[in-house]
Structure formats: structure tokens, C-alpha cells
Amino acid sequence: xxxxxxRIWRGDAQRAGFQDYRSEVTSGMVxxxxxxxxxxxxxxxxxxxWNCKAGKCGSCSAEINGMPKLMCMTRLSSLPLNKPxxxxxxxxxxxxKDLVTDVSWNFQVKKDIKPFRPxxxxxxDGAWRMAQADVDRVQEFRxxxxxxxxxxxxxxxxxxxxxxxxxxxxxxxxxxALEMHPLDDxxxxxxxxxxxxxxxxxxxxxxxxxxxxxIQITDNAIIPLKERLVDEFYDPLTKLFRIFRSAGF
Numbered sequence: 001x002x003x004x005x006x007r008i009w010r011g012d013a014q015r016a017g018f019q020d021y022r023s024e025v026t027s028g029m030v031x032x033x034x035x036x037x038x039x040x041x042x043x044x045x046x047x048x049x050w051n052c053k054a055g056k057c058g059s060c061s062a063e064i065n066g067m068p069k070l071m072c073m074t075r076l077s078s079l080p081l082n083k084p085x086x087x088x089x090x091x092x093x094x095x096x097k098d099l100v101t102d103v104s105w106n107f108q109v110k111k112d113i114k115p116f117r118p119x120x121x122x123x124x125d126g127a128w129r130m131a132q133a134d135v136d137r138v139q140e141f142r143x144x145x146x147x148x149x150x151x152x153x154x155x156x157x158x159x160x161x162x163x164x165x166x167x168x169x170x171x172x173x174x175x176x177a178l179e180m181h182p183l184d185d186x187x188x189x190x191x192x193x194x195x196x197x198x199x200x201x202x203x204x205x206x207x208x209x210x211x212x213x214x215i216q217i218t219d220n221a222i223i224p225l226k227e228r229l230v231d232e233f234y235d236p237l238t239k240l241f242r243i244f245r246s247a248g249f
Contacts, residue, residue: 058147
């Protein structure tokens with residue numbers, strides 16, 4: 001058992017700052033355990049969002065010692081406890097109170113993405129013919145728990161605040177899950193380029209680094225989408241084909 005200082009962000013959009021709390025910690029505890037103990041014993045008005053405490057709901061996203069993490073999945077044994085543990089809300093979204101941020105912008109982005117639309121069946125009995133590899137490829141993207149840590153760490157949103165022209169890595173994962181689905185027949189590439197602004201991503205892989213679900217966001221979602229975009233708009237043979245097709249050849 002050890003007595004540790006936790007420096008927690010308190011306040012709202014008008015006035016906020018860090019406040020120190022001392023708490024005894026034991027082996028096996030995670031950051032969320034301590035935050036809830038502080039809420040119960042020292043700060044009953046501390047606002048914190050959480051739900052499953054199992055790393056599956058994405059509710060308890062925060063920044064711990066400056067790194068976007070799930071509080072329920074961050075063990076104290078992984079942190080240096082000889083100095084204050086900093087716990088603050090995600091910086092990419094408006095602060096509501098204490099550790100709770102307004103992530104509603106993300107839901108609006110999702111509404112603008114074309115939904116899944118199945119192609120016509122391949123077989124007379126109404127069934128489809130698919131390769132197992134194509135089915136397996138999209139399963140990784142369905143592990144997303146919408147914690148928005150990838151959105152929080154992305155510099156395009158965090159530092160440049162381009163909310164009106166950039167969807168962020170979470171929704172490029174969603175796009176990839178739809179675009180690479182073997183049954184989907186929608187084309188979202190134009191929207192991914194123009195409305196969602198995938199060109200702003202310079203593939204630093206910071207989103208991949210913080211993903212608690214282990215999704216290879218950059219390598220398996222963003223880069224393949226960028227490749228499709230290049231094929232669609234910048235490949236010289238494709239452009240030549242369009243010219244001949246529009247001319248009626």
C-alpha cells in the first residue's frame with residue numbers, strides 16, 4: 001500500500017484547473033478505481049464518465065500523464081507513483097465538467113457517412129459468393145469501442161481544430177469497414193476526400209498507438225483508403241478511361 005498524489009482536472013469551460021488529492025493505492029488498482037474512491041470520499045461532485053470498467057464501452061476516456069488512455073485499463077503499476085499522477089479530460093473536445101467532455105460532434109460526423117447497402121445477390125437462391133479473406137479483413141474494424149482516443153490524439157483535431165473539414169481516424173476506420181465489406185456496393189471515396197478530408201492525415205500513427213482495441217488504424221484503414229483515393233482521382237490510366245468514356249468511345 002502506498003500514499004499517492006493524484007492531480008485531477010476540476011472545473012468547467014469557464015474556469016478550471018488541477019486539484020491535488022491524496023489516496024492510498026494497492027496492488028492491482030487502475031486509475032478509475034482511485035478516481036471513484038476520490039469521488040466517494042473526498043470530492044462528491046467530481047464528474048467522471050464510466051460504465052463497464054472492462055475496457056469495452058469506451059466511456060472512461062481521459063488523458064493520464066498527458067497520454068490518451070482508458071482509465072479502467074491503466075494500471076497504477078504502469079505509472080511512476082513517486083510524483084503526482086495527472087488525470088485530465090480529452091483535449092480535442094469541449095469540456096463539460098471535470099473529466100467529462102462533449103463528444104457529440106462525433107455522432108454528427110457518423111450521420112454523414114453513407115450507410116451499408118448490399119449489392120445484388122450472386123446466386124439464383126438470393127445468396128452471395130464471398131471469399132473468407134474478404135470477410136476476415138473487416139472484422140478488425142468492428143472491434144472499435146468508440147472511445148474517441150484516436151480522435152483526441154490526432155493533431156488535425158487536437159491542435160488545428162479542423163472539425164468542419166476532417167472526420168478523424170475513428171471514422172476512417174468506419175469508412176474502411178464499409179468500403180472493404182465484400183457485400184457493400186456504395187462508393188464513399190469522393191466524400192472521404194472532399195467532406196472527410198483524409199488528405200489532412202499525414203500518417204504519424206499516433207492514433208494506432210493509443211487504440212485500446214489494438215486496431216491497426218493507419219496501416220489497415222487509412223493507408224488503404226488513401227490508395228483507393230489515388231486510384232480513383234489521380235491514376236493517369238483511370239483519368240484517360242474517363243475521358244474516352246465521356247466522349248462516347
